[in-house]
Structure formats: C-alpha cells, structure tokens
Amino acid sequence: MAKRVLVVDDAIFMRNMIKDIFSGGGFVVVGEAANGLEAVEKYKDLKPDLTTMDIVMPFKSGIEATREIVKGDPKAVIVMCSALGQESLVMEAIEAGASDFIVKPFKSEDVLSVVKKVLGDA
Amino acid sequence: MGKYLGLFVSEAGDHLQKLADGLVQLEKVTREGGDRSGPVDAMFRHAHSVKGMAAAMQLDTISALAHGVEDLLGGLRKAEGPVDAEVIDALLIATDELQAMVQGAATAPPPAAEARLVARLVQATALVRGAAAVVPPAAPPEPQRQVAQPAAEPAPPVAPARRSLSVEVEIAGSCPVPAVRGFLVLKKLGGLGNVIQSSPTDDDLRAGRIPGKRLRVQMESTETAQGVERALSQISDLAAVTVRAEAELPAAVRREAPAAAVPEGTRTVRVRTELLDYFLDAVGELILATARIREVGRRLAGPQRPALEEGVDRLHAIVKDLHDKVMAVRMTPMALVTDRLPRAARDLARKVGKQIEISIAGAEIELDRAILEELGDPMLHLLRNAVDHGLEQPHLRLLAGKPATGHIAVTARRERDRVILELSDDGKGMDPERLKQAAVARGAITAEQAAALGHREALMLACLPGVSTAQTVTDVSGRGVGMDAVKKVVETVGGTLEIDSAPGAGTRVTLRLPLTVAVQPVLLVQVGEEILGLPMAKVHGAAEVEMARLETSQGGPLLPHAGGHVPVHDLGRLLGFPGLAPRPLRQVLVAEAEGGRIGLAVDALLGQEEAVLKPLNPPLDLVPGLSAVTVLGNGRPVFILDVPRLLAA
Numbered sequence: 001m002a003k004r005v006l007v008v009d010d011a012i013f014m015r016n017m018i019k020d021i022f023s024g025g026g027f028v029v030v031g032e033a034a035n036g037l038e039a040v041e042k043y044k045d046l047k048p049d050l051t052t053m054d055i056v057m058p059f060k061s062g063i064e065a066t067r068e069i070v071k072g073d074p075k076a077v078i079v080m081c082s083a084l085g086q087e088s089l090v091m092e093a094i095e096a097g098a099s100d101f102i103v104k105p106f107k108s109e110d111v112l113s114v115v116k117k118v119l120g121d122a
Numbered sequence: 123m124g125k126y127l128g129l130f131v132s133e134a135g136d137h138l139q140k141l142a143d144g145l146v147q148l149e150k151v152t153r154e155g156g157d158r159s160g161p162v163d164a165m166f167r168h169a170h171s172v173k174g175m176a177a178a179m180q181l182d183t184i185s186a187l188a189h190g191v192e193d194l195l196g197g198l199r200k201a202e203g204p205v206d207a208e209v210i211d212a213l214l215i216a217t218d219e220l221q222a223m224v225q226g227a228a229t230a231p232p233p234a235a236e237a238r239l240v241a242r243l244v245q246a247t248a249l250v251r252g253a254a255a256v257v258p259p260a261a262p263p264e265p266q267r268q269v270a271q272p273a274a275e276p277a278p279p280v281a282p283a284r285r286s287l288s289v290e291v292e293i294a295g296s297c298p299v300p301a302v303r304g305f306l307v308l309k310k311l312g313g314l315g316n317v318i319q320s321s322p323t324d325d326d327l328r329a330g331r332i333p334g335k336r337l338r339v340q341m342e343s344t345e346t347a348q349g350v351e352r353a354l355s356q357i358s359d360l361a362a363v364t365v366r367a368e369a370e371l372p373a374a375v376r377r378e379a380p381a382a383a384v385p386e387g388t389r390t391v392r393v394r395t396e397l398l399d400y401f402l403d404a405v406g407e408l409i410l411a412t413a414r415i416r417e418v419g420r421r422l423a424g425p426q427r428p429a430l431e432e433g434v435d436r437l438h439a440i441v442k443d444l445h446d447k448v449m450a451v452r453m454t455p456m457a458l459v460t461d462r463l464p465r466a467a468r469d470l471a472r473k474v475g476k477q478i479e480i481s482i483a484g485a486e487i488e489l490d491r492a493i494l495e496e497l498g499d500p501m502l503h504l505l506r507n508a509v510d511h512g513l514e515q516p517h518l519r520l521l522a523g524k525p526a527t528g529h530i531a532v533t534a535r536r537e538r539d540r541v542i543l544e545l546s547d548d549g550k551g552m553d554p555e556r557l558k559q560a561a562v563a564r565g566a567i568t569a570e571q572a573a574a575l576g577h578r579e580a581l582m583l584a585c586l587p588g589v590s591t592a593q594t595v596t597d598v599s600g601r602g603v604g605m606d607a608v609k610k611v612v613e614t615v616g617g618t619l620e621i622d623s624a625p626g627a628g629t630r631v632t633l634r635l636p637l638t639v640a641v642q643p644v645l646l647v648q649v650g651e652e653i654l655g656l657p658m659a660k661v662h663g664a665a666e667v668e669m670a671r672l673e674t675s676q677g678g679p680l681l682p683h684a685g686g687h688v689p690v691h692d693l694g695r696l697l698g699f700p701g702l703a704p705r706p707l708r709q710v711l712v713a714e715a716e717g718g719r720i721g722l723a724v725d726a727l728l729g730q731e732e733a734v735l736k737p738l739n740p741p742l743d744l745v746p747g748l749s750a751v752t753v754l755g756n757g758r759p760v761f762i763l764d765v766p767r768l769l770a771a
Contacts, residue, residue, distance in 0.1 A: 084298060091305045091328060095159070100306065100358060103298050114358040 003119060004030045006048040008039040008065070009081065010057045018052055018081070021108040027115075036060025043069045043076070050115055051078045053098070055089050063093045070097030077118055081106075127228060129392055130179050134224045137168040137175075139461060141191075142217050144168070145210060146464045152205045159199070163317075163324065165213075166195040170318055172220065184223045187235040190243040191216050196316055197250035205250075212246040215239060286342055286368045287315070287350060293335040297359040301330045304337040306357060314350055315343025335361075393451075395491060401448045406734035408441045410753045449638055453488040456534045456543070459497050460485045463505055463532060470509040477516050477527040478509060484534030489541050490638040493615045497543070497633075500608040504545045504631050505530065507604060512549030512629050522626065524548065539637055546630035552623040554580035561586055567717075574686075579718075581621040585609040586717075613766060616642050616659055618714075642735055644752065644762060646728035647711070649694040653760050654724075655733060655752060660765040662712040662719060664727060669708055681721040683712050690721035696768060697747060716766045735762060 005027045009015045012034075019029045031046045033039040037059045043051060051069070053062040062080060069076050080093045080101040090101050100118045102111055144165035151158045169192040176184035191213060198205065219239060223232040291307050293300040305327040311317055319340040322332050343350065347365040354363045412434065419430045460482045471478040513519075513528035520526055530547045558572040561583045567575075575583070585605040612619045617635040636642065636659070644655035665681070672679035672690065680687040690710055708723045733752035742748065749764035 087299050087302050087330060088328065090299070090302050094302075094306050094309050095157075099356075101302065117358050118356050120356055 002026055002028045003049040004028050004046070006031045006033065006039070006042055006046055006051040008033040008036075008042075008051060008057070008062065009054040010034050011054075014054070014081075018111070021111050024108060025112040036062060036065035039065040040068050044072070047073075049077065050119060051076065052081055052102075052115075053078050053093075054081050055086055055093060063089065063096050066093055066098050067096040079115055079118060126179065128394070130175055130181075131224055131228045132392065134172050134175050134184075135221065137171045138217055138221045138224060141165050141168040141172075142214070142221075142465045143461055145213055145217065146468050148205065149210050149468070152210070158205070160325070162195060162198050166192060166199060166316065167318060169195055170316075172224075176224075179227075181223075181227055181231060183232050183234040184220060184227065187216060187220055187223065187240065187243075190240055190247075191220065194243055194247045194250060197247050199312075199316075201250045206246070209246045209250055212239075212242045216243055285344070285346070286340070287345075287347060288366045288368055289337075289339040289341065289350060289354075290362075290364045291337045291339075291354065291360055292362040293332070293337070294359045294361040295335070297335075300335045301327045301332045303357070303359050304332045304335075307337055307354065307360070308339065310353060310357060311339055311341055311350070314345050314353055315341050317341045395495075398448070398452050398491065402452065403736075405441065405445045405448050406736065409445065409734055412438050412441055413754070449490070452491050452638070454491040454494050455485060456487045456489060456494065456541075457485040458491070458494045459501050460532055460534070462498070463501065466502055467505055467509060467530060470506060474510055475515065476509065476513050478513060478530060479527050480530045480532065482532045487534040487536055487541055488637075489635060493617075493635055493638075496611050496615050497635075500611050500633075501532075501543075501545065503604050503608050508545060508547040508549065508629065512547035512551075514550050518550075522550075537634075541635045541637060543633040543635060544630055546628060548628040551625045551627050551629055552581055552584065552621070553625050554583075557581065557583040578620070578622070581623055584621060585619065616657060618659065642733060643730055644733045644735075645711070645730055646754075646760065647693070647709070647724040648726040648728055649697070649724050650699055652694075652699065653728065653754070653758065654693070654697075655731075655760050655762040656711065656713060656722075656765055657749075657762065658730060660714045662714065664709060664711045667708055667710045667723075668706060669704070669723070670706060679721075681710055681712070683719065683721070688712055688719045688721045690723055691769070693722045693724050696722075713765045713768075715769055717769075720769065722768075733760075733762070 005022050007015050007018045007022070007029055009018065009032075015032050015034075019032070022029050027050075030048055031042045033042045035057045039051070039053065039062075040060070053066055055062040057065075066078050066080070069078060074097075076097070077099045078097065080090055080098045081104065082090045082093075082101050083104045090098075093101070100114055102114050144161045147161040148158055148165070151161065169188055173185050173188035173192055176182070176188055194209065194213060198209065216235075216239060219235055223235070226232045289311060291304070293303045297303050301322075304322070305324075308317065308320055308324060308327065317339055321338045326332070327337075345353075347367040350365045351363060354360065354365070416431075416434045416438070419427060419434060422430060463482065464480050467478055467480045508530050509528075513530070514522065514524075516526040519528060528547060528549055530545065532543075532545050534541060534543045536542075554575075554577055558567075558575065558580050561567050562569050562572050564586075566583070566586045572580075585608070609619045612633050612635070615635065617633055620632045620634075621629065622632070623629040643658040645658055645661050646653055646655055648654075663683070667681065667690075669679060669690075672681060673687070674680060675687075675689075679690045681690050705725065708725065709727050710721045710723050711727075712719055712721055731754075735750040735752055738745075738748060738751055742751075747764055747768050748761050750762040751759055752762060753759050
C-alpha cells in the first residue's frame with residue numbers, strides 16, 4: 001500500500017514541488033498545511049505515515065508543531081525541510097522528535113531516498 | 123588496590139563536585155525554564171564514572187549508591203515536564219552522602235548508605251519514571267518500538283543487564299550539514315539506551331564541530347549491536363556504521379574507553395600536590411645554588427673564568443626554564459575555588475530564607491595551586507558574609523526598589539602579574555560610621571583615630587578582629603572573627619584585600635593576588651651590618667629623611683605621607699638589634715602594617731630582588747616579625763620581615 005504523506009509548508013510553490021516529488025515516487029499526498037497550527041490539526045485527522053515539515057512558519061513553528069505531534073503520537077515520522085544556515089533550528093527540531101531532515105535546495109531522488117530510509121523501506 | 127585509593131578519592135571527589143554543581147544548575151533551569159538536558163547528561167556521566175570507579179576499587183557501598191543516583195538521572199533524561207523538588211533534594215542528599223563516603227574511604231571502607239536514603243532515591247526514580255510514562259500515546263506503540271523505551275517501573279537497586287556498546291559512524295562526504303547528521307545519530311542512540319560518552323560531544327555538535335565527519339559513542343543499552351545498527355540504517359547520509367558489543371569488562375578497564383576518545387595530545391596525569399611542592403622547592407634550591415656558583419666564579423682569576431661563566435649562564439637558563447615549567451604545572455584554574463560557590467550559596471540562601479543568584483566569571487583564570495588552596499575558606503567566608511549580612515530579605519529588597527533576588531558576582535581577571543578576584547553583592551552595603559563606632563567601642567581605635575579615617579580606611583575596620591556590625595550573630599556568619607582571618611590568609615600568600623561599599627549600594631571585596639607564591643619581589647635593606655628583606659607588596663614608598671627635622675608626636679617622629687602622617691619606627695630597634703649611634707640621614711620606607719601604614723627607618727636601600735622564599739623551620743618560625751628566609755647569590759641567608767605584625771614583635 002502506498003504510504004500517505006502530509007506536506008507542511010507556508011509557501012504554496014514549495015508544497016506543490018514537494019507534492020510532485022512524492023507523487024512521482026509512489027506516495028500519496030493526503031493533505032497539506034500552511035502553518036504549524038494547521039499541521040497539528042491535520043495530523044490528528046489524517047494520521048499520515050510521513051509528514052514533511054517546514055521550520056519557519058506563521059502562527060506556530062514547525063518545531064512547535066513537531067513537538068506537539070510527537071507528544072500525541074510518539075511514533076510519528078516527521079522529516080524537517082530545512083535550508084543551510086538553519087542547523088541549530090534543525091537540531092532543536094530533532095530534540096523535539098523529528099526523525100530526519102532534508103536540506104534545501106533538494107533533488108527529488110535525495111528526498112525520496114531520505115524518506116524511504118526513515119520509513120524503513122530502503 | 124591501596125595505592126590507587128588516593129587517586130580514587132581525588133578523582134571521584136572531582137566528579138561528585140561537578141555532579142553537585144550540575145544540581146544547582148538543574149535547579150536554576152527548573153526554576154527559570156530552559157533546556158535541562160545539558161546538565162542532566164553531564165550529571166549522569168559523572169554519576170556513572172563514580173559508580174565504575176568505586177566498583178573497580180571494590181567499594182561496593184559507594185558503587186551501589188552511585189548506581190541509585192545514576193538511575194534517577196537516567197530516568198530524568200527521559201522524563202518530560204518540571205522536575206519535582208523532591209527529586210533534586212534526593213539527589214543533593216545522595217551526592218553529599220557519596221562525597222562523605224568517598225572522602226571517608228581514604229581511611230576505612232565506608233558502610234552502606236542509609237536504607238532510608240536508598241529508598242528515597244528509588245522513590246524519586248519511580249516518580250520521574252512515572253512522569254515519563256504519562257506522556258499519552260495516541261495509539262498504542264508497536265512492540266518493537268517499545269524496546270527503545272526503558273521499563274517504566276521503579277528501578278531495582280541492582281544494575282539491569284545492559285550491554286556496553288561502542289558505536290562509530292562516518293557521515294557521507296556529500297552531506298552539507300554533517301554536525302546536524304551527527305546530532306541526529308546521537309539523539310537516536312540516546313533513545314536506544316544511555317549515552318555514556320561521545321566524541322564529538324553534544325555541545326560540539328551543536329556548535330557545528332565534527333572533525334573528520336566521524337562520531338564515536340560509548341553507550342549502554344538493552345539493545346543488541348544488530349538492533350542498534352538496524353535503527354541507524356534508517357538515517358540517511360551515513361557512509362559507514364560500526365556497532366561493537368564490548369565484552370562485559372571490569373569497570374576499571376571500561377573506563378579506558380572514554381580516555382581513548384579524548385583527542386591525541388591532551389592526555390593528562392594526576393600528580394600529588396606535595397610532589398609539585400617538592401619540585402618547586404628543588405628548583406628553588408637550584409636557583410640559589412646557581413647564583414652561588416656564579417658568585418664564586420667572579421672571584422676566580424685566570425683563563426678558567428670565561429668557560430665557567432659560560433657554563434653558569436647555560437645552567438641559569440636551563441634552571442630558569444625549568445622553574446617556568448614547574449610554575450606552569452602548578453597553575454590551576456580558579457574554578458578549583460569558584461566551583462564550590464554556587465552550591466554553597468544555594469545552601470546558605472535556603473538557610474537564611476533569601477533569594478540569591480550567583481554569577482561567576484573568569485573561572486578559567488589560572489593561579490598557583492598553593493594560593494588557590496588557601497583561598498577556599500576565605501572565599502566561602504566572603505560568600506557567607508554577602509549572603510547573611512550583605513543581601514537583604516526579599517521584602518526589604520522590594521521596598522528598596524531592588525529585585526527580590528539578590529545578586530552575587532564573583533569575577534576573576536588577570537592584571538599583569540596579578541590576579542584580581544572580586545566578590546560583590548547588591549545588598550545593603552556597609553556603613554563606615556557604624557564600623558567606626560564598633561571599632562571604638564571594642565577599644566580597637568580611639569575616637570580621634572576614628573574621626574581621622576577616610577571612607578575606605580573605615581571600611582577596612584571590618585578586618586580588625588572582633589569588629590562586626592552585624593546586629594545578630596547567626597549560624598551562618600557574624601561572629602566578628604571572619605574578615606580579619608580572611609585578610610590574614612590573603613596576606614600570607616602575598617596578596618592584598620580591599621573593601622568598597624556604600625550604604626544601600628552593595629559591597630565589593632577585592633583580592634589582589636600574586637600568580638605564584640614562592641617567588642616574590644623583595645626589597646633588600648640594610649640595618650647596621652644586617653641585611654633584611656621586605657615583601658614589595660607591603661612597601662608603599664621610600665624617602666631619604668633628615669630625622670631631626672621630622673615633627674614628633676607622643677615622643678615618636680612622624681613622616682608626612684599621602685596627605686597625612688605615619689609614625690616612624692627604627693627597624694633596628696624594633697628587631698632588638700644592639701643600639702647604634704643614630705645617624706642624622708636615614709632612609710624611611712612606608713609599609714603596610716596591621717592597623718595602618720608605618721614608616722620604617724633603615725640605613726640603606728640595597729635594591730629589589732626576585733627571591734625564592736622558604737618557610738622558616740622551628741624554632742625560627744616562632745620568632746615574631748619574621749615570615750620567611752631567602753638565600754642571596756653570595757650564599758648569605760636573609761630574613762624576610764613579616765611587616766604586618768612587625769609592631770607586635
């Protein structure tokens with residue numbers, strides 16, 4: 001069964017790009033969220049196998065959202081989407097419970113390889 | 123085993139001291155919010171080290187108690203939410219008990235810790251583990267994931283079967299942020315067991331440091347090596363992963379592992395301080411012997427002389443270098459003294475019901491160990507004064523428009539060849555007028571003398587024996603035997619003490635300390651046929667004086683000095699030298715004595731020298747007015763005067 005993905009990013013074009021990568025890699029994108037608040041809500045509703053999470057977002061940061069999601073579901077698999085220069089934020093996210101991270105700009109094969117590994121499919 | 127005992131006591135003592143420091147930090151983080159993982163991780167490692175060392179020494183009672191502490195800290199690492207005060211109290215009591223057991227082990231194997239204390243630790247562990255377990259999982263966790271979680275039950279006082287694993291990970295060269303990768307690996311491993319040691323450390327990784335893109339971790343886990351490998355296989359960008367299960371080694375051998383993780387070139391050896399004292403003493407003798415040879419060589423005639431002088435020059439250079447190295451070895455960071463202060467401050471503040479915060483800066487500044495060892499008690503005393511008398515009760519502080527929490531700052535800094543150590547508080551300050559009244563009431567000074575004192579001099583009255591303005595004598599301080607003892611110790615090591623204060627504005631005590639105690643600049647003076655030395659630190663100035671022209675008061679001559687007058691004493695007469703025909707023209711030194719400056723009349727000033735001071739052996743150490751002896755290049759011994767107590771001689 002194809003794995004279900006929730007994509008969280010405040011930029012529409014990033015969400016579209018990530019959605020394309022996943023669709024091309026045999027995943028099903030079941031939902032999108034544009035900020036941390038939405039992410040927490042959507043996660044509860046959708047229970048995705050994987051969540052990609054932007055770090056800096058309005059209302060609630062990706063780190064806060066990660067913390068809340070993992071608190072509610074310790075086995076949540078969340079992959080942070082970061083950029084160079086955000087190292088300390090990524091570490092904060094890892095402490096909050098993120099499973100892995102990818103660094104922008106990303107190539108689709110890199111993204112797929114990271115998420116497959118983290119899901120134990122590789 | 124016995125020959126390691128001293129080493130064990132000193133090393134385990136260090137770990138326990140750091141554990142205690144960590145607790146104070148944890149308490150602060152708990153109170154003010156913030157990330158507690160740093161202090162908890164560090165404390166866990168210290169407790170683990172003590173456990174292993176004690177086990178290696180077959181001190182099972184210590185090992186068992188350390189295990190209880192380690193277990194509680196292990197639980198705390200995983201727990202969320204605030205730390206219960208009971209947990210910190212239990213840890214503090216257990217740490218103190220451990221310290222007592224370790225120090226006591228030097229004489230006899232310590233008995234088991236009180237059952238009540240062990241039970242308290244186990245209870246606290248259950249409390250912490252309970253908190254870790256209440257994190258509500260939205261869905262029941264899968265069985266294989268649960269393996270990573272420690273059993274959520276009170277830990278039995280015996281060690282569970284754990285494997286000691288060593289993990290080595292190489293991060294792929296293509297990874298743009300290898301330190302973050304390493305951090306992820308470290309956190310993942312932390313979820314699988316207890317990380318004992320990692321290289322680079324957590325802090326290094328946070329700072330982006332991961333030399334060679336390699337991470338080495340020592341851990342204990344209930345997982346197998348394969349299990350850990352499988353878990354790491356889920357992390358991307360790892361070029362190589364090796365997990366080795368180490369055979370169950372005796373604790374002493376296992377301790378070698380962390381040492382191997384220390385970067386090359388930083389290996390250290392512990393040496394007893396008496397041995398360092400011996401080295402310094404021997405080098406001192408070498409300096410004197412070299413000077414003696416040089417002196418004899420000067421009298422040598424003929425062709426041998428240049429060759430001998432060349433040899434002596436070389437010897438002198440080598441000895442000088444050796445001296446510098448020995449001094450460098452003796453240099454110890456100020457932390458030796460300052461590390462104890464936060465914990466002491468916390469205990470004191472609790473006792474007197476005040477809120478305090480202590481900040482320490484310059485703990486890395488280095489000073490001769492011999493001096494630092496002397497400073498331990500004086501610093502505690504100054505801290506006690508600040509907490510007990512300096513800082514006000516919270517409600518009084520609020521009334522005075524200050525924050526309820528009092529602040530104590532300890533700062534150390536280097537100023538040329540001196541180290542300045544300050545302890546200041548933002549409390550109610552000292553009132554010079556009240557100090558004067560107290561000193562007059564005690565009969566230490568007359569009312570006229572009191573009236574003549576300036577602000578700073580009046581504050582220094584606090585250092586006279588028995589002068590204390592504290593209205594109540596408490597358990598903590600205020601018996602009036604403090605500041606004079608502090609000042610005496612500081613002066614013994616060649617330092618000075620100053621007090622700055624104003625009512626309402628806090629108090630600052632400044633210690634100016636020499637870097638080293640053994641070599642001090644001395645001023646050589648001649649009295650009659652005798653040569654004597656005075657520590658330069660005590661000398662404020664010198665003047666050539668026509669004795670007959672000096673004003674007199676109460677039969678004694680007075681020398682104008684710094685806007686006032688100082689009484690002039692004949693040094694020869696003070697020391698009981700046979701009476702000499704008084705000379706009309708004399709050299710007068712102004713020196714710091716107990717109770718104020720005095721003038722000392724001598725016959726000639728011979729110059730300043732770096733002298734290797736040697737303590738006086740009995741019965742000379744009982745002669746008042748003398749503090750040490752040195753030997754001049756010509757082999758002549760010279761007594762160094764104990765200037766502060768000269769008048770008492």
